[in-house]
Amino acid sequence: MSPRPSPCDGFSGALPAYVDHELPEEQGSSVESHLEGCPRCQARLRELESVSSVLKAWDAQVPAGPPAPQRLERAVLARVQAASAQRQADRLRTRLTALALAAAVLVAVGVPLALGLAKRAEVEPYPAFERMVATAPHVDPGAPPAAPRTVPTPAELLAHAPWSAPSVPPGQVSDEAAREAFLAGALPAQQELELEREFTLRVHERGVWVTDVQGGTTRRLLVTPRAAEAFGADELLDWLRMKAAEPYYDPTEARPRSLGLSAGDLLAEPLGDGTTRRPLREELPLYSLGKPGTPKHALDVWPLAPRSAAAPSGPEVLDPLEAQARLRLRLEPSAHDKAVLLAVVEGTTLPILIPAGQLVTGGETDLVVARATWLPASSRQDVWMVPAVEVRSGPRREAGAARLTPFVAGPSLRALLLAGADAEVVRTHARNLVAATLGGNAPPEWSLLDLYDGATDGLVLAQLVDVVRQAPHGLILGDDQGRFVGLEHLTVRGEGATPLLARLLHGYVWEARRRASSSVSSPPPAKTESVDQELARLRNDRVMLLEQPARAAAAVPGVSRATGTEATRAVEALRVKGQRVSVSLIPR
C-alpha cells in the first residue's frame, strides 16, 4: 500500500482546541463530522477529555471557598487600613517637615536655629559623601545659601580635564590602578543576593542578571556592566528597589520590563583603549525575554562616535505617537503622590529619571547624582549632587563606603557653550565625557542641558542640537509654545522601549503642563477616542518645533538651525489631555 496522507491529519491537531471549544463554529462542525467516521480520532478525543474529566472531578473536592469568609474579609480590611494609617502618618510627617522648612526659609537669615531644627528633620546625609559634601558647592538644597563661589572658567576647567593632560589619553583616568582596585572591590565575581523577596541578583562578568522573583515566573532584567561597575551591590539593590517602585514598573506584570535603565547605562561597555566603542546592543539581547533566539533590542543608544554600521531601520522603528496612543498615558502627577525617581536639578522642576551615579551636565559645573530617592513632586530633598569637577579623583573605595567617585570631568557642556567655545571643542568634550570610564562610570544625562530658560538658551540649544544631530536617533521635545523642553538620545525601537518612552513622555508632558500652569486649572478633557482615532489625530496634528529666536542661530557660526526642513522632517505633535507636546525625531 502506498503511503497516503491520513484523512485525520487535518483534524487531529484541531482536537485540543475542539475540546476546549476554541474552534470557530465552521471548523468545529467539520471536526464533528470527521469524528463520526473516525474511531482513531474518537479515541484521541476520549483521551483528551479524560484528563479534563479527572481534573474537574478532582476539583469537586476543593473547598468552595474559605470556611470563614467574614473573618477573612475583616482580616484583609484591617491590614489595608493599618497600611493606609501608616501612610497618612508618613504624609503628615512629610508635611510637618515641609512646614518646618518653609518657616526656616522665612526666618533663615535671622534665626539660624530654626533652620537647624528643620535640617534635623531631613534625611541623614549619605555617609559616603560627607567628606565631599563638606567641600561641594551645590550639595544640600535645604542648606543656607552658600557664599558666592569662584567658578573656574571653562578654559581653566578644560585644562584640568583628565583628557587634557597630554600624558593621559582620552577616555582614561590617570590612576588606572586605583580604578582597577575599585572595580575589583566593587562586586565579587559571583554573588547571589535576595532583596526583600523581590529580586535575585546574579553578578556576572557581562553584567548583572536581576531575576525578579515576585511571581512564579522568573523575569530576568539586565543591569549592564557599566551600571554594575558603577554601583556596589548595596547601591545596586537600592537602585533596583527604587526602580521597582516606579509607577510604570509593575512587578505583578508577567511581561518583562527593564528596570528603567537610562540610555546612558546602555551606552556601551567600558572602554578598553579609550576609543573603541561597541554598542551593547551588539553584545547583549537586552530584554530578549520569553522568546528564545529572537532578541528584541529595546533601546538603541546614541554613540557620540559615528556609528560604523548603518542602524537598522524600517518596521522596527516604533512610532512614539503610536506608543502614546496605545499606552494612554496617565499624566496626572497627582495620581502618584511620589513621582518617578526624581532628581530636581537647579533651575528646573522637571523630574528626570536619574539613577544615582549619573553625571548631570547642564549647570555651571557637571554634577554626579550621589543619591536620589523617591521624592514628592516639587521637593528637592534627598537628591545629593556631588560636583563632578573640583573634586579630585581620590581612592576609589574607602572601606566599603565610597562607591561613587567624583572625578575631574572638566567644564560642563553648558559652561563651555556659554563661554562661546567652538562647536568642535564642545563636541570633542562631549565625546570625552561620555567616553570616560572614570571611577564612577557615570553616564551623562543630556536632557538637563536644555532646561534653563534664559537669553542665551537659544544659543546653547542651537549648539546642542548640532551636537545631537550627529546622532542617528533621538527625540527632541518642545511644548506648545515651541519652547524646548527636553532632549532624549535614545532610539525608540522595539516593544521594550515603549514603557521607557512612556515614562519619558510622562515627565515631559508634566513639565510642559507646569510651564503652562496658568491654564492648567481647568481639568483636561477626558479621553474618549479609540486608540486608532487618537493616533490618526496625533498624526494630523503636526506642528513645527523649536521656534527659537533667529538670533540664536545667527550667533553661532557654522551651526545651522534645527528648524530647517531636515530637522523638522519628522516633527510630530502630541496632544495629551489637552496639552500639546511636540516630539521631533532627530533625523538620521
Next chain:
Amino acid sequence: MAPVLNRPPAPERVPDDVLMQRCGRGETGALEELLRRHQDAAYRYCWRVFRNHHTAEDLTQDFFVKLFRNAVRYEPQGHFTTYFYRVLANLCYDALRKRKRRRRVESVQIDPIACEGTELEPTVQGSDPETPLLAAESKDAVHGALAGLPVEVRKALELRELEGLRYREIGDVLDMSLNEVKVLLHRGRKLLARALAATPAGRDWMSRVGGARPQAGEGLQA
C-alpha cells in the same frame, strides 16, 4: 463548579474595573465588594496549589491586600479577570517556590549567559522539570501529578480546566502567544496523563472518571 470570574455580570452590578478604580482612590468599600465577589475563587486557587487551608487563607489575604495596594496603578480596560489571575498565580507560585527552596537546601546555579534569550524555569530548580517533586509525599494523586508539572504548564492547565479561561485570556495571564498557550496545554495534558498513569491511585482516577486506562509511561499521542 463554574468559575466565579467568568460569570457574566448581573446588569446592575458595578464592574470590577470600577471597583478597582475606587480601590485605587483608597475606598475600602470597593475592596469589600471585590472580596465578596472573588474571595472564593481566590481561595480555591490558592488551595489547589497548596492543598492546605491555612496557607490558602493566608495567601488569599495577601492577595487582596496586594490588589488594593496596586489598584492605583490598575488601568481599567476590562481585563480584570486576567489581571486577577496574573497577580494571584504569581503570588501563589512565588510562595510555592520559596517553600521548595527552603526545603531544598542546595540551589542550582543557572548560568545566565547559557540561558540567554530563554525564560528561566525557576520553580523546579535543580531538577528535571518533569520529575514530580511532590508526588511521593502527596496524599492526593491528582494534586501530586499537578505539582509535578512545570509551573507554567500547571498554571495554563489550571486556568483552562479549572478556571475556565479562554486561550486568549490564558495568554494574557501568562504573557504568551496563543500558540504558546496551545502548546503548553497540549504538553500539560500529555504530562498529566503520563503522571497519573505512573501511580496506582492516578490510574484509578483515570479509569473512574475518564474510562480510559493508559498504561504506565504512555501519555496522549503527540
